Amino acid sequence: MARLIVKSPYIKCTGSGNAAGVGGYLRYIGTREHVQKVADDRPPTRKQEQLVAKMLRDFPAVKDLDEYSDYFEHKTKANASALITMALEENWSAVSQMDGYMKYIATRPRAERLGSHGLFGDEDSVDLKEAMAELNSYTGNVWTHIISLHQEDAARLGYDSAQAWRNLIRAHRNDIAAAMKIPPKDFRWYAAFHDEGGHPHIHMMAWSAKPGQAYLTRAGIRQIKSVLTNDIFKQELLHIYEQKSASRDELVRQTRQEMLELIRTMQTGLCDHPEVETLMLQLAQGLETVRGKKSYGYLPKPLKALADQIVDQMERIPAVAQCYEKWLKLQGQVDSYYGGDERKRQKLFQQKEFRAIKNAVIQEAERIRLGEITFEDEDLSAADEPESARYNAVFYCQYRDKIYDTDLPLDERDYAVEQMTTAAQAGNPYAQHLLGKLYRDGTVVIPDAEQARDWFQRAAEQGLNVARYALGKLLLTDDPLVRNIPAGLYWLEQAQQNGSSYAGYRLGKEYLRGEIVPKDVPKALEYLNDSAQRGNQFAQYTLGKLYLLGRVVPQDRRLAERWLKLSAEQGNEYAQFFLDRLDQFRTPSALLAATHLLRQIGSMFHDNSLPKSGPTGIRYTDHKLRQREREKKIALGHKADDHEEYQGPTMSM
Secondary structure, three states: OOOOOOEEOOOEEOOOOOOOOOOHHHHHHHHHOOOOOOOOOOOOHHHHHHHHHHHHHHHHHHOOHHHHHHHHHHHOOHHHHHHHHHHHHHHHHHHHOHHHHHHHHOOOOOOOOOOOOOOOOOOOOOOOOHHHHHHOOOOOOEEEEEEOOOOOHHHHHHOOOOHHHHHHHOOHHHHHHHOOOOOHHHEEEEEEOOOOOOOOEEEEEEEEEOOOOOOHHHHHHHHHHHHHHHOOEEEHHHHHHHEEEHHHHHHHHHHHHHHHHHHHHHHHHOOOOOOHHHHHHHHHHHHOOOOOOOOOOOOOHHHHHHHHHHHHHHOOOOHHHHHHHHHHHHHHHHHHOOOOOOOOOOOOHHOHOOOOHHHHHHHHHHHHHHHHOOOHHHHHHHHOOOOOOOOOHHHHHHHHHHHHHOOOOOHHHHHHHHHHHHHHHHHHHHHHHHHHHOOOOOOOOOOHHHHHHHHHHHHHHOOOOOHHHHHHHHOOOOOOOOOOOOHHHHHHHHHHOOOOOOHHHHHHHHHOOOOOOOOOOHHHHHHHHHHHOOOHHHHHHHHHHHHOOOOOOOOOOHHHHHHHHHHHHHOOOOHHHHHOOOOOOOOOHHHHHHHHHHHHHHHHHHHOOOOOOOOOEEOOOOHHHHHHHHHHHOOOOOOOOOOOOOOOOOOOO
């Protein structure tokens, strides 16, 4: 893609009136003429060669100019002239004090004219003498922007005349002022167009009416380049976008699909990584000495380096490494479509989009240090709120299945909801429970926590145990419209007393956490034991881990093994993970560290799997929409870490 080149040196003005200073530069850019073209086979003159050699000694950065590349590849008189001109203009502040260069400048011919000279600015006409006098008496810094295009790009896009450049700069003078931290009313500028060699360009002198006010950073230069580029190339960018939108969409689809497969691997698998365990234990020990906030930005350098090392180890896991490569490929391709800078390959811990991984590492280490209990129950969603297999009324099953059938037209699903509502209003507790879930999850209907609570309560008061459990969870959420901790605990206890192993497990978790109720380990163990004896694999796993850790209860490997085996027999992979490592004498909480981190990394890749912006500044907010959906579900009955959400019309236990 064509590109705009912007360079922004500046001259320190003394107000001495020196004609070779800033005023002289203004006269130079306003009165010299573009170089006459000569045949490419004409070699440079000896004086040109000598001057180029001197410039390379005096100003080594000349080698970075495009004009130098042209001259180096084709040493012609025209290319030498273009190189000398650009090199002189970029180094004017030093050149103006050197007699050898000033002699060369004094003999140069004039610029393309818009009247008696080539200067233009805010006004329709510029008085060269007055402008020079103004600058010669100025005591602040004057920036001498050089903005250029390749010859073929300038011709194709219509920027091969002073008029086009004047219109462009006038249209964006306030944008340039903002980039230079100058209020528009104080912004002063003049410019002239030079059709030089293969790089037509303008010289723009810009300053503030108030000396010392202007300030231009690298970010400001990028800002100037961006706003001018968007205008110059807007039609071409739109054309390219139209041509490539289909291929971009296909690239995004294919790459995201590949990433999602790898993400699923990260989010469902377990990770045995002894190196990460060792480093996590070291970090946990190091956090003992940290006072105040435990986040990456507040840690001493040695602990930051340790966190970076842990992320680096995680990057070596094949699924993470492959997913990261896919992400880099996707971002690089999309960036190239929109003319962005080439994305450099960095380590994962250096990538700004994934800096949250470092804080995830620190939080995991802090949990290890504090001995916090974690609940690995992601699979609970697959068995949440089982309905009674005994209730198989034809009308209920028929309309329930239609409601959840996403292949059906929406009007058919709406009709099924209407029929289910009629049955619920008539007092059917199963229909009431189902409506509660629909309003809680926003399935077909608009989410409404109060409606969900009311329907759950009607069913719960009729003795439907799954409704008691659902109502208890909903009342424990952070949604102020429905939050009622005493009532939530009451309904969970009612469900538990009537045989719900899920309610017993949830109550056990709450009394172990001690967040919404005072921590009560004996009471938690009572609920967990009841739930585990009823066959709940999550309660069995939790008990097994507690007896293995030996922190809140005395360590008992026999009991730990018993409960872990019962849980593993039901397919609990975490329980099997610990069983396989009972004889390895590794810290149980550290054993899970890599798995917890792997799943969080998977979530971060999922949230970063779309490009953030397009050619017209559109923000892609897929990850934000997912976050809002997650927050909505939390507000409607799901804790952030229990993942308890019904995912289909399953009727069996």
